[in-house]
Amino acid sequence: MKHLEILLISMKNLLRHPSRTTIVVFCLVVILTPFITALAMLEGVRGDALVSVEEGADLYVTMDMYGRNGIIPQEVADEIESIDGVRKAVPRVISRIYVEGKLAVLLGLPREEIQTAGKIMEGALPSEGEVVVGRGLAQALQLKVGSNLSLGVRVIAIVQHSPQIMKRVFRVSGIFHPDTSIWSSDLILISLQDAIDIYEMEGFVSDIAVFVEPGRVTEVAEKIQQMNAYFRIQSKSLTRQYVKRAYSRKGGVFTLLYIFALVLAIPVMALVSGVGLRERKREVGILKATGWSTEEVLQMVLYENCIIALLASSISVLTSYIWLKVLNGAFLIQVFIAEITHIAPFRIPSRFGFDTMFLALTVCLGVTLVGSLYTTWRTAVTPPQEVLR
Amino acid sequence: MSYIRCEKICKSFRLSRHEVIEALRDVSLGIERGSMVLITGPSGSGKTTLLSILGTIERPSKGRLFIGDREVNRLSDSAITRLRRSTIGIVFQEFNLIPRLSAWENVSYPLVPLGVGHRERRRRALEVLELVGLSNRCHHTPEQLSGGEKQRVAIARAIIHEPEILLLDEPTSNIDRETALLVLKLLTEMKTSGRTIILSSHDGDLITEVDRTFRLEEGKLVDGS
Numbered sequence: 208m209k210h211l212e213i214l215l216i217s218m219k220n221l222l223r224h225p226s227r228t229t230i231v232v233f234c235l236v237v238i239l240t241p242f243i244t245a246l247a248m249l250e251g252v253r254g255d256a257l258v259s260v261e262e263g264a265d266l267y268v269t270m271d272m273y274g275r276n277g278i279i280p281q282e283v284a285d286e287i288e289s290i291d292g293v294r295k296a297v298p299r300v301i302s303r304i305y306v307e308g309k310l311a312v313l314l315g316l317p318r319e320e321i322q323t324a325g326k327i328m329e330g331a332l333p334s335e336g337e338v339v340v341g342r343g344l345a346q347a348l349q350l351k352v353g354s355n356l357s358l359g360v361r362v363i364a365i366v367q368h369s370p371q372i373m374k375r376v377f378r379v380s381g382i383f384h385p386d387t388s389i390w391s392s393d394l395i396l397i398s399l400q401d402a403i404d405i406y407e408m409e410g411f412v413s414d415i416a417v418f419v420e421p422g423r424v425t426e427v428a429e430k431i432q433q434m435n436a437y438f439r440i441q442s443k444s445l446t447r448q449y450v451k452r453a454y455s456r457k458g459g460v461f462t463l464l465y466i467f468a469l470v471l472a473i474p475v476m477a478l479v480s481g482v483g484l485r486e487r488k489r490e491v492g493i494l495k496a497t498g499w500s501t502e503e504v505l506q507m508v509l510y511e512n513c514i515i516a517l518l519a520s521s522i523s524v525l526t527s528y529i530w531l532k533v534l535n536g537a538f539l540i541q542v543f544i545a546e547i548t549h550i551a552p553f554r555i556p557s558r559f560g561f562d563t564m565f566l567a568l569t570v571c572l573g574v575t576l577v578g579s580l581y582t583t584w585r586t587a588v589t590p591p592q593e594v595l596r
Numbered sequence: 597m598s599y600i601r602c603e604k605i606c607k608s609f610r611l612s613r614h615e616v617i618e619a620l621r622d623v624s625l626g627i628e629r630g631s632m633v634l635i636t637g638p639s640g641s642g643k644t645t646l647l648s649i650l651g652t653i654e655r656p657s658k659g660r661l662f663i664g665d666r667e668v669n670r671l672s673d674s675a676i677t678r679l680r681r682s683t684i685g686i687v688f689q690e691f692n693l694i695p696r697l698s699a700w701e702n703v704s705y706p707l708v709p710l711g712v713g714h715r716e717r718r719r720r721a722l723e724v725l726e727l728v729g730l731s732n733r734c735h736h737t738p739e740q741l742s743g744g745e746k747q748r749v750a751i752a753r754a755i756i757h758e759p760e761i762l763l764l765d766e767p768t769s770n771i772d773r774e775t776a777l778l779v780l781k782l783l784t785e786m787k788t789s790g791r792t793i794i795l796s797s798h799d800g801d802l803i804t805e806v807d808r809t810f811r812l813e814e815g816k817l818v819d820g821s
Contacts, residue, residue, distance in 0.1 A: 209711040216708065223696045486695070493692050496653045497706040497753065498681025500674055588673065592654040595692060 217510035235519035251556030264416035315402020330381030343392035492594030598626030685754030744775035
């Protein structure tokens with residue numbers, strides 16, 4: 208009964224000081240919203256990346272070239288496909304490519320694999336001499352279905368320190384749907400043979416994606432390795448680890464920077480929540496003089512902070528949700544995804560998990576408690592008459 | 597043995613590194629249970645300080661205070677709080693009501709730590725406000741009340757938990773003569789219910805019906821008739 212009464216009094220205290228309560232909640236929301244938005248976005252991007260990994264091949268095979276991944280003969284795909292336990296082996300050409308100064312990803316797939324590559328918003332899948340481009344790239348280069356896109360093939364000469372590049376022109380046959388995974392945003396999808404022609408690597412591909420029957424990955428990997436000691440095999444679990452590590456690092460750096468910002472914000476919060484501190488000190492003195500214990504006074508302040516934290520974190524999560532779902536994470540997404548300037552041309556993935564909500568609440572509570580609990584405790588342990596004097 | 601006993605109580609306040617004020621010097625006195633006592637003396641003689649020490653809201657620098665069989669100096673902060681919430685009611689000279697709270701809320705707050713529910717708190721607050729003649733002002737905040745009304749709200753707050761000891765600091769100084777007489781009549785009625793009432797006043801003209809008067813001068817007890 209006593210605790211409930213104190214809780215009710217805490218709620219009334221907040222209502223008795225509406226402007227102070229509003230300012231504190233507003234400050235917390237301003238501090239917290241970018242943090243929650245970034246975390247939700249990071250979780251979404253990481254989740255999407257992991258889904259892509261899960262949907263991808265079980266093994267990726269390349270050749271060792273000076274300790275790095277190198278091109279591999281295309282015919283190896285047929286040999287791998289003949290191994291017991293392999294469902295299919297897909298030769299691919301995958302490469303970074305600059306198109307009119309913009310970085311893109313070029314992916315060359317056999318015709319039968321292109322059908323499953325992504326959802327096309329408009330146009331059709333590419334035939335020979337055609338490409339399908341991602342929404343981001345289409346917007347950046349103002350490409351439409353039917354537009355021409357010239358891709359640099361190779362350096363043919365150096366004139367006055369400037370490389371002269373031989374180019375080949377392709378017709379844009381389609382554009383990926385914006386809801387397709389973010390990885391398709393800057394993608395150029397092309398037939399395998401066209402990709403091989405671009406890089407003039409006849410008979411070679413950049414890797415072979417191997418799809419294996421469930422539970423036979425290790426066994427198949429060992430058999431591939433036995434085929435040639437110079438094969439480099441990358442498993443799904445290794446790719447998954449790379450993805451997790453990459454985004455944990457990005458998230459970690461962001462969190463670290465944000466914690467630093469929060470530490471700087473604490474004095475501001477203390478100042479804001481200390482508005483009316485003299486009145487609060489006097490109130491604590493009166494309560495103590497009329498029989499309230501230090502613990503009961505602290506309990507009241509704790510409840511006030513909990514209510515404020517709950518309110519501020521809920522509003523922050525809601526604001527973050529709007530920021531991501533309506534504003535598509537504008538002005539924040541470039542921190543996490545390279546080559547995007549302010550506004551993403553595709554739907555930003557996001558996830559609001561329980562841990563995000565919990566973190567929001569904890570940060571709010573931490574900031575408000577640091578700003579108020581210590582000062583209240585100092586007042587509460589002082590003899591009341593000293594406080595009231 | 598007296599119900600409340602002070603033994604050589606001293607209280608000093610440090611104003612700066614070199615300046616210390618001796619507010620009370622070796623004050624020893626005894627107060628019987630159920631009596632009404634007046635502490636008098638000129639301004640700055642230490643009346644409020646002594647009352648604060650008796651009310652356990654101030655700790656003495658030296659000396660011992662006994663309430664019943666408990667030596668207050670030896671009690672922990674939480675034990676003193678328990679003693680205060682069960683035994684003592686204080687009416688401050690400046691009333692010390694919480695602004696923005698209504699009269700009945702101010703009166704009922706001492707019941708919160710005792711675990712009394714909202715409805716019961718309200719009922720008892722209205723009861724004591726009626727006792728001090730303020731039932732019609734129960735929803736008014738302190739700034740909407742006159743000095744005399746604030747005084748009576750403060751008295752209501754001090755008695756709501758039915759304390760054995762009631763301390764009033766200058767109860768007649770901030771109110772007009774008519775209200776002062778009304779308050780004193782109320783106190784006399786309370787005394788008959790067995791409470792120990794301790795009042796402080798620089799001018800004890802109005803307060804005549806007391807069992808004992810202690811006079812303080814420059815922090816020293818000069819008369820305890």
